[in-house]
Amino acid sequence: MKFYLTALLAGFSIFAFGQHKLVGTITDPHRKGLEKVSIVLPELQKETFSDANGNFAFDNLPSGKFSISFSIIGYANKITTVSLTQSETVLDIVLDETSTHMDELIVSTVFNKMQSQNVMKVEHQSVKTMQQNGAVTLTEGLAKIPGVSQVSTGTSIGKPVIRGLSGNRVLVYSQGIRMENQQFGEEHGLGMSDAGVESVEVIKGPASLLYGSDALGGVLYFNPEKFAAPEVFTGNFSQKLFSNTKGSNSSFGIKTSSEHWKFLTRASYATHADYKIPTGDRITNTRFIEKDYKIGIGYSDVHYQTEFRYNYNHLNIGLPEEDLENSHSRTPLYPKQDIDNHLLSWHQKYFFKNSKLEADLGYTHNNRKELEAANDVALHMQLKTASYNLKYYLPKTGNLETIIGIQGLHQTNSNKGKELLIPDATTNDIGILITSMYEWKKHTFQAGIRYDSRTIETESHGIFGEEGYFQAIDKNFESFNASLGYKTKFLDNLTFRLNVATGFRAPNLAELTSNGVHEGSNRYEIGNAKLKNEQNFQTDVNLEYGNNHFEFFANGFYNPIRNYIFLAPNGNVIDGNAAFDYVQDNAALYGGEVGIHFHPHPLDWLHFVSSFETVTGKKENGDYLPLIPANKFSNTLRTEFEWERLKKTYALVNVDYVFNQNHVSAFETKSTNYTLVNLGFGSTVNIGKTKFDCSLNANNLLDKTYISHLSRLKSDGIPNMGRNIVLGVNFNF
Template sequence: MNKIYFTLLLAMLSSFVYSQNSLTGTVTDVNNNLPLEQVSIYFPQLEKGAITDARGVYKISNLPSGSYKIVVSYIGYQTVSKSISINSTEEIYDLSLNESAIEMEEIIVSTPFHKLQSENVMKVEYANIADLKTKGSITLADGIARIAGVESVSTGIGIGKPVIRGLNANRVLVYTQGIRLENQQFGDEHGLGVNDAGIESIEVIKGPASLLYGSDAMGGVLYLNPEKFSLPNSTEGDINLNYFTNTQGLTANAGVKAATEHFRFLLRGALTTHTDYKTGSNERVTNSRFKEYDIKTGIGYQATNFKTEVRYNYNNSNLGIPEEIGNQSTDRSPIEPNQTIDNHILSSKSSLLFDASSLDVTLGYTSNIRKEFEEGEDGAALHMNLNTFNYNVQYHTPKYGPLETIVGIQGLHQTNSNFGEELLVPDAITNDIGFFGTSHIHLNDFNDIQVGLRYDHRTIKGDANGISGEEGYIAALDRDFSSFNAALGYKANFADNLIARVNLATGFRAPNLAELTSNGVHEGTNRYEIGNTNLKNEQNLQTDVALEYKNQHFEVFVNGFYNTINDYVFIAPNGDEIDENQVFVYNQQDAYLYGGEAGIHIHPHPLDWLHFESSFQTVRGKLKDGDNLPLIPANSITNTLRGEFTKRNGWITSGYTFITLKSVFQQDKISLFETTTEGYNLLSVGLGGTVTIFNNPMDLRISCNNLLNKNYVSHLSRLKYDAIGNIGRNISIGISVPL
């Protein structure tokens, strides 16, 4: 590792001697040859870009020599993606854009080659945080659940964790600031732990991603992209406020960022506070209130052939744990039981650019300090500290004809420590290391192949706790887990508008500490859980097929998957009781899941401003013996009618309005320990836009979710078995003001 740092230091010191090139040009409309202002020109690999001025002119300086992908994008016009060779002091690249009713494409970061979605062999779902805000999302977990194929296991509105195609907890990996987020994902009441302030967009890989990310990515990856630094020689700032009527909730965040030609800086602070939420029967759910404080900051340095950045995020959450509909209160401070969580996330990302290759080094440290306070007890009954150091080193080899290849090493060192009276998992040390290689082969304009191979090794060593033979005793643990994984994907452009993808990938998950070592009553479930130290890796193979057709006024997609999991870990009663609690033990059995998503998007000519969208999602999960898997989302269909308009001049420059009906079907394909959940319909409406007041543009938005105040319960709500419904009618009002 010291050698890596030394190499990066030399690169930074020597970067000034490299030739410093620039790219300049003019962007115009292809039909009338008029210049286009505010067009984005961006190099994803270099993380450099510019915006065209009123003359349509742009300039990007301090570019290294070599061939790099450039992406040109502008709302209302077709996105352009092209490789450009930078070989002279000043390259000139003029281009004309075609108008398009198809929504602007975004760059996908979670897959290794930084391509537009239309160029990706692997299908990745993308959502912009700003768009989720227009739909009235209360939290990040709530917003994620609006992405097709993604749901959330919730405990009220403050605690939620993602479910991707029926898999959740340690089977779904979360990345933020380019590093994996570790926060005791095994716990039922352990939520996402990330505030949406300072998060720019979300990418979802639905299916095994162990090739890229290792253990725990067998179900998929939730990739959170932080906000970008500002462009060189610019300063930006903004204030964002949201109010929610149901919880009398307030979220506020403010940020500032500035950049010179080489140095960059950003800072953002956020506050969130909510009272108990009201169900559709207008009853407040006692102790569903929560508070959250969040700070994100970052510094960066960028020279011609070297760039580096360091980001830090501190998040403090105080979450009530709801158990009943009791005292009707609008207090904001959680009562017992509640949990306080302190998350520290520190990341460093550096890149060294050569003429035809590059080296990326990402280092991360996360500290998750979790305390739980129970009624009638002094101090924290549960106090766990989870500290994780992880690293990811990737070398992008020189291109060989149509072949792009990345090789790398990835791993982590993790310690879990207990300081409270209760013990869910023992003090333990986990070490991971993985070696991988993946290649993208661009055969021609119509065919692409991606292939990869990876080997991982994990060791878990846990301390003994208690007295052997007595209740609650946990034996010492020393286990090793290893796995080979592979992925193969093929994308075919049968025509300009028709794309087909087929992907086969394996994934794995080493059992977590709770599954291996549990021996005690699990609070909140009223059951005595016993782990199994002999559990093996979960190993899966998933086949994904995706087909999409898109033209100027009509889009349709169909995605299907079949996922087989060997040695699926699950918990079930064994018929015994301890202290009047049923005993549940962890077992393994082969399982399989299947389903998919389908949808259409119509924006008819000449009414290009009018959009009708409809999407359907379904998933089934079963054990080999025929029993259904738990926490499988119900089938649902979402229909949206929305209107959008953009004006180049005037005090209203853009606007939107929408009406959405989400129909969730009855879920009666349930496990032995679940009950049937009835179906329901939720109606939502909203409008907003950008207005200019005193020459200052600001975004205004208002939306209403569950407009008819439906009293319902989600199948994935942990409060279902306490006969507590989900949130009722909620009107959200938001404003964003640039400074």
């Protein structure tokens, strides 16, 4: 709080009350005005479009220097800096013709630069693109991004994996705040719907400098859908049908904005029956039902922006087990999970003369039940987390930008069920950081340092020496972390990035204290109160080349982790379940991704995208780590064209080849290779005054029988989903 008040008072000392206007014209190289160009001031969250003559205007802008981007399909993106010091500033822009993809604003990095400006390489993927690829769930769509995969339990549960790391090593942000939903469990899914989510950004590597503990392996940052443009009311209804699971996914949303106020709301409902494998059999109790509701309210003026969002998500998920009798109902059978997740976020920005202050407050309430039968709640855990994130952007000095910040959380876990896996506990975090970026000609340097402290206090439970006993603990974990990044352009089209960063992860509550049966995993887990911090030092190299018709990227990483925590069987059986201990060993992960995007001239409507990804994980003694994804080679051929009544039409064929996974841990089995073929088609249809988007996908077109190495049903020999036809429509009004 002292930091907040100090920064606030320092900012007010340089407060400027002037209002500014920005106007301009956007033309092509022949000086013809360009219509419908997207003009974005990302730091101010303002966007507009050029009119038929290429003109645009922004009113009520604060003083200062801001990045501004111009983008439209068919022309090269342009990013520049505008200085708002006068009552009216004029900015005229010329865009060159090209067929390369648009540059995206990256919100997850601390300086919020465009992708081409970032020192750290971040993968950006729109949810619309993932949906065009026919993904049943949000996590399934993420697994299409090179370097990202998923630990899955059928279609109902998916857990993101970034370069071989998952669980509490991957931090998830939604609505600008961290999601906390007992993510330590392999069978605990992402817990969020793709409805009302615009895009995802993936940081593949330690991001402890920005986010603290639990970001050792990377970050998934989900951007919510934008508010409507000023003085606009709009809405949409979408419906998807899935042949394999007899599934349905419906979403309805509206949004409107005035000059200062913004409002949106969205509701969605998804239901899926048991999925079918190529033999025609259905895997009993892989069904699930998901309800999701979101609401957002925003206000902005020349000095201040605020945004409040709330998300409620309810999941009713079946847990497949042997000896379950199938039924044709969509309602999950027992055992099952029943999960409520509430997420509230409040974001504020204060604009001063040459600086700004951001304050993000968040609250999540995760209510997780695992039921063995009706009114028989085995596990019932309630996790409540209040978090804060304050960042002060110091006045820019020449080419040097600096940010100081403080972050933290207060978290409580309480048990209501008849069984305990982890005890009642309280966790407190606090972290302080400073980071700077310096630009010199074609070179950009970024460096930062951070200190974190985490305390975990638990309550005792049970009787010493008896089963189910929990000893009270009071632990403190500390860590200093730093990062250093460098970006340059060897040529106009060739970009090189080098990043080295340390990351850490404090042991989570389950790893420290578990002493019970984890119903979803069917094993008895035993914690270890003597566990130490995981600490890594990762090196990332990125090389990118791009011209009008060819793009290439290559990413490499080496990630040694000291005191890596994992579960290992101890040979005992407790309550009919194999017993597993949490243990530590030094480990290392290494690998990378390489890919191309080719769109030849004059066939600019034709796109060929190809990528290869690999990761290897080993302990210090040479044994392989568990849950490391197999290598994958992915190829997509996509065409884009327009007919009289069909606009923005595309057709694609995707072929994924997944290699053998022979590098397995002592208690895993090897996995064989397989090839999947997927098709997709979509278009915007115009019939009279009616306009709607439609899509048709065929996933696993050849109905291939295969088992993913990261499937939790693999040990039972249960294959993944067979052929799935997905039909989608979206009406905008």
